Amino acid sequence: MHSQTNLIAVVLLAALVHEGSAIWCYRCTSATPGCGENFNWRGIGFLGEHCPEPNDICVKLIEQRGAQETITRDCLSALSFRKDIPADKYEGCRPAAHDEKLANYVNHTIKEHDVKRDYFTDTKFCFCFLDHRCNGASGLQVSALMGLLALATALLLR
Known part of the structure; x- marks a missing residue:
């Protein structure tokens, strides 16, 4: 019984620490x-x-x-300069928002600047915040806290 109480205390402590600190994210590009x-x-x-x-x-x-793909992993606050971030930022992947007015008043012919952000034909934002470093996964990850809770439940029911 004493080990079960310790396990529950560890899980609750992990929940408090997880909520109290800033999230950790991978910050890199596919380059x-x-x-x-x-x-x-x-x-x-x-x-x-x-x-x-x-x-x-x-x-x-x-x-x-086409076949070219660029992946950027970062914190949302570091990408705040982008105007195509979807309004819905809950867990999951969504297509980029389209801004009709983006770069309408820019008049130059340097296409490498991509001021209208129309070089890429498909842009997708995948958001996650339930686990540290969750933007490393190809899909969504289940929170580590949920895994600990499932383990604790399994041990208690044994």
Whole structure:
């Protein structure tokens, strides 16, 4: 009985620590080895960074044009300069928002600047905030806290 009480205390402590601190996210682009679609955190050489905002969200941004794919993993606050972030930022992936007025008043012919953000034909934002470093996954991850709760429940019911 004493070990069950300790296990419950550890799970509750993990829940409090998880909510009290800023989230950790991977911050890299697919130009970095290990940061592409086949993500390998050992290849990028670090375990993520604290996001600057206390209620930040981890983001995996996928931009595609034909066979070319660019993946950016970062905190949402670091991508605040973008005007195509979807309004719905709950867990999951959604297409980028379209801004009709983006770059209407820019008049130059340097297409590499991509001021209208129309180079990529498919842009998708994947948001996650239930677990640290969750933007490394190809899909959504279940929170580590939920895994601990499931383990604790299984041990208690044994």
